[in-house]
Each structure stands twice: as C-alpha cells, then as structure tokens.
Amino acid sequence: MPDYDFELNKVLGWLKENRARRLLIEAPDGLKPEIIKKVIPALKDYTVFLSSFPFHGACETGDYEGIALGADHVVHFGHTQMVGRKLPTLYVPAYYYFDPSPSFENLDNMLNPDAKKIALASTVQYIPSLRPISEHLKEKGYEVMIGKGDRAKLSGQVLGCDYLALTSFLNLADEYLLVSSGDFHPFGSVFALETQVMQLDPYSLSWRRLDPSIVKPWFLREGFAWLKLLDAKTVGIVVGTSPGQKFLWEAEEAAKKLRKMGKQVSIISALSIDFNQISAMPFDAVVLAACPRLPYDDFDSSTKPLISVFSVLSGGPGGLRDWLRGLRRKTSPSLSEIG
Numbered sequence: 296m297p298d299y300d301f302e303l304n305k306v307l308g309w310l311k312e313n314r315a316r317r318l319l320i321e322a323p324d325g326l327k328p329e330i331i332k333k334v335i336p337a338l339k340d341y342t343v344f345l346s347s348f349p350f351h352g353a354c355e356t357g358d359y360e361g362i363a364l365g366a367d368h369v370v371h372f373g374h375t376q377m378v379g380r381k382l383p384t385l386y387v388p389a390y391y392y393f394d395p396s397p398s399f400e401n402l403d404n405m406l407n408p409d410a411k412k413i414a415l416a417s418t419v420q421y422i423p424s425l426r427p428i429s430e431h432l433k434e435k436g437y438e439v440m441i442g443k444g445d446r447a448k449l450s451g452q453v454l455g456c457d458y459l460a461l462t463s464f465l466n467l468a469d470e471y472l473l474v475s476s477g478d479f480h481p482f483g484s485v486f487a488l489e490t491q492v493m494q495l496d497p498y499s500l501s502w503r504r505l506d507p508s509i510v511k512p513w514f515l516r517e518g519f520a521w522l523k524l525l526d527a528k529t530v531g532i533v534v535g536t537s538p539g540q541k542f543l544w545e546a547e548e549a550a551k552k553l554r555k556m557g558k559q560v561s562i563i564s565a566l567s568i569d570f571n572q573i574s575a576m577p578f579d580a581v582v583l584a585a586c587p588r589l590p591y592d593d594f595d596s597s598t599k600p601l602i603s604v605f606s607v608l609s610g611g612p613g614g615l616r617d618w619l620r621g622l623r624r625k626t627s628p629s630l631s632e633i634g
C-alpha cells in the first residue's frame with residue numbers, strides 16, 4: 296500500500312480548535328484499510344464513524360449520514376472540496392509524495408523533439424510531483440503550462456469530469472503530460488483533448504504515450520446511443536442527487552427538448568446509479584444527468600442505450616466531450632450552486 300499523507304497533525308489541530316466530539320470520516324474505498332490502521336487509532340479522544348459509502352469523487356458527501364449519526368464534524372480524505380457542506384468539513388487530499396527524477400531520462404527521450412510548450416497536470420494525490428517535473432522541463436528549455444479547472448480546486452489538478460487544467464491549452468501546447476495511476480483519468484484526458492497524452496505512473500515511474508485511438512469506442516458508443524435516442528418513443532432521464540452530480544437544470548431542459556421532439560419522458564432521481572434497475576425500466580433510451588463519465592465507463596453495464604444530458608442539450612454527440620473540455624459550463628445554474 297503506498298504511503299499516503301493523512302496529515303494527522305492538521306486533522307487533530309482542526310478537531311481540537313473546533314471542539315469536535317463526534318466525527319464522520321469519508322474516504323474512497325482504496326484508502327479505508329490505511330485509515331482503519333493509522334487514522335482511527337490516532338482519534339481515540341473522539342467518537343469516530345467511518346462511512347462505508349465508496350466516495351468515488353468529491354461530488355459526493357456523507358452529510359445525511361453524518362446528521363443521522365449526530366456527527367458534529369466531518370473529515371473527508373482523498374479529494375479536494377467541490378461542493379458546499381451541511382456539516383463543518385476538513386478535506387485532506389492524502390498526497391502521495393514520490394521523487395519523479397528517475398523517470399526524467401525516459402521522459403526526455405519520449406518527448407517530441409520539436410516540442411516547445413508542455414501542458415502539465417495531475418490527479419490530486421500526485422500534485423506535489425508537478426513542481427519537480429516542471430522544474431526539470433524548464434531546465435531543459437521547455438515552456439511549462441499549468442492550468443486550473445472549475446470543479447477541481449488546485450492548479451494543475453484534473454478530475455474525471457474536469458480536464459480544464461489541460462484543455463485550457465488545447466491547440467497551444469505541443470505535448471500534454473499527466474501524472475496519474477490507472478486508466479480512468481488518462482483516458483478521460485485523451486477523450487477531452489482528442490490528442491496524444493503522456494502519462495507518468497507514479498508507482499512504476501514509467502511514462503506511456505496514449506493515442507486518441509484508445510477512446511474511439513467512446514465516440515462510437517455515443518453515436519450509437521444518439522441514433523437510438525432519436526428513434527426512441529420513451530426516454531428516462533436519470534438525475535443524480537449527490538451534490539456535485541445533480542444536473543437538475545440540465546435534466547429539466549433536456550426533458551423539455553425531448554418532449555418537443557414528441558417523446559414520452561420520465562425524470563428518475565438516483566442517489567447512486569443502479570444499471571440493473573435502469574435496464575429494467577420501460578424506456579427505449581436513457582439520458583444520464585449524473586456523473587458525466589457514466590455514459591462511457593458504464594456503457595456495457597446497461598442494456599439500454601445511454602447518452603449524456605450534455606449531448607442532448609448541445610443537440611448531438613460531442614456535447615459531453617465539450618463539457619469535459621470546460622465549454623458550456625458557466626451557464627448552468629446547478630453548477631453555480633456548487634460551493
């Protein structure tokens with residue numbers, strides 16, 4: 296298990312300063328074993344509840360759970376704050392500190408020899424590595440570009456639904472670099488940029504170059520789902536109720552638009568999306584107004600064609616790609632409500 300920084304001194308200081316007594320801990324499942332081992336024993340002066348909710352993103356909160364348990368404070372590990380909270384909450388990103396320098400030779404060899412401008416970003420755990428990577432690139436003579444998202448809180452940070460840190464430099468940078476483990480964020484960045492992205496895996500310290508062809512199935516899925524939606528007589532619009540997934544205004548606008556097209560539309564609310572349940576509902580097509588990644592990452596989990604509400608609003612496939620790029624966001628009241 297990598298050694299994440301749970302910032303225990305900061306947590307203890309914050310709890311003491313705020314005279315906390317009953318505490319709810321929120322964290323993604325991957326961090327829970329370490330939290331049980333290292334964090335809960337250090338909080339022996341407090342009544343502590345560890346939520347079993349998976350907390351895939353900062354879009355989700357355990358406020359209702361905390362209130363039900365009588366918690367007076369919340370500590371959320373693994374993300375930065377995206378949404379307003381009902382209970383006083385401290386966000387601890389759980390940084391993973393590592394030295395990226397052993398990967399620099401590999402990086403130098405892989406960069407396009409004609410590149411001059413390099414956009415650089417990371418998922419939240421590896422944000423501290425941006426500085427040494429950026430310093431190395433500057434020493435080599437490159438111009439380094441680090442952007443800022445609107446759902447992500449930190450400079451250079453990307454989320455599965457916010458690639459502005461990279462897409463701000465669309466057609467301006469010669470190379471796009473992302474520090475991230477796994478495929479979820481790297482594939483999302485390639486989709487949003489529609490160009491090659493170089494990924495540094497912080498654990499193996501190896502770089503790989505991802506080609507846009509890896510997300511071709513996403514475009515095919517969206518084209519297929521769009522045609523099915525045009526043919527559909529009955530449409531279900533599933534709106535998330537987690538604070539950062541509640542695209543309510545978009546869901547209602549999409550319902551108006553689809554009804555004008557002669558479709559019978561029902562809006563379904565969902566705290567978490569259950570594709571078995573959705574598949575069992577009598578709809579010819581399903582529009583998702585929840586986590587924007589679901590129509591691609593969970594396409595195969597549903598027997599119904601899935602299309603993003605952002606594509607419905609934009610009038611065709613590509614709407615979600617634009618939204619992930621950071622376009623068409625500012626006008627959405629449900630986003631402006633996010634604290």
Ligand code: SF4
Pocket residue numbers: 351352353354355454455456457539540585586587588
């Ligand atoms: S909306 Fe989806 S991609 Fe965005 S933070 Fe939440 S879980 Fe992640």
